[in-house]
Amino acid sequence: MVDKQGLEEWLISKNAQYRAEEIPPSNRPFKALGDYSREFNCVFSFDSVIAKIIVDWFYKCSTPESRYIGSVFTAAFYFDACFWPLEIFLGFGQFSINPLDCLDTMPEELKIDISKNPQSFNNLAFYWADCFDYAYGFDEIQECGKLNSTTLSFLKNADLELRGAVAQLILTTPNTKAILSLRMACEIFLKALLVQERNSTTLELQKFGHNIKNIAEACYSATNVAEFNLVANGADVFPNVSERYDGNEKSLAQIWRALCIAQIAATTVVRYYTDRDVRLKLCLSTND
DSSP: OOOHHHHHHHHHHHHHHHHHTTOOGGGHHHHHHHHHHHHTTOOOOTTSHHHHHHHHHHHHTSOGGGGEEEEEEEEEEEETTEEEEEEEEEEOSSOOOOGGGGOTTSOHHHHHHHHHOHHHHHHHHHHHHHHHHHHHHHHHHHHSSOSOHHHHHHHHHHHHHHHHHHHHHSSSSOOTTHHHHHHHHHHHHHHHHHHHHHOOOHHHHHTTTTOHHHHHHHHHHHHOOTHHHHHHHHGGGSOOTTHHHHOOOOOHHHHHHHHHHHHHHHHHHHHHTSSOOOGGGOOOOOOO
16 A cells, blocks of 8 residues: 555655756656666566555645657657657556647648558658667666666667667658668667577577578577567568678668668667567557
8 A cells, every 4th residue: 555645755755856956847757757766676567556546645745748858769660751850758657649649740631641551651650660669768777777788888889770760861851871770770770689688699690690680590590589570581571791891872762771770679678688678559550
């Protein structure tokens, strides 16, 4: 049974601490959940009574419109020959998200086109699910205590490559060289898993070279997670590393495929070390 009075006193104290540390209000509920778990040596789910009390307390201390507070991750969705920013909102309390609402800059007419086309909507839904699980799960795995320091270093650098590539794609004129950053992000995410699961050394990783297909197959062998086979089978979408010097410009459609493969690799690693997977909760389009 939760000691509500004691918990509220703890929350008041923590909020004062966060204010002194200049932690933004939007970050405080998630910071408090982690602090509570560590300080009281307990594990609880996001929908538990304790978590709800903590989150609701911070929500009541915020402005009414702050249920969605900024974006925790910006992805890029390809539609109508353009890359559109796909914002994964930071929210707390009970909230629901329609993937179409995450396409802030997309005209309503194009959103309607997507909603009426089952294939387009389902492509968006599954891509959004990968991005959502990645955005929320990436922070979790840094605090979970399961991963060694080398793995965490790999993951942080892979994250920078992925975010940097997306930033280059959502420009008015997309930088098609971003596909090389996507390639690097994919490779590093996969190698991070091998470092964690197989204790792979630098020398062992170097033996793979930059062969994403072989690295992904090794990840499948280590985990038996089917998505790594998807990455292996789609690895030929990436150009050779040597094309950083003399490669031809790639089509936007090819870059989109590369982005999807890189995101699958990133999200699969994150899901492997968390309980996140919103795919089963998706409401997919069944329009004719």
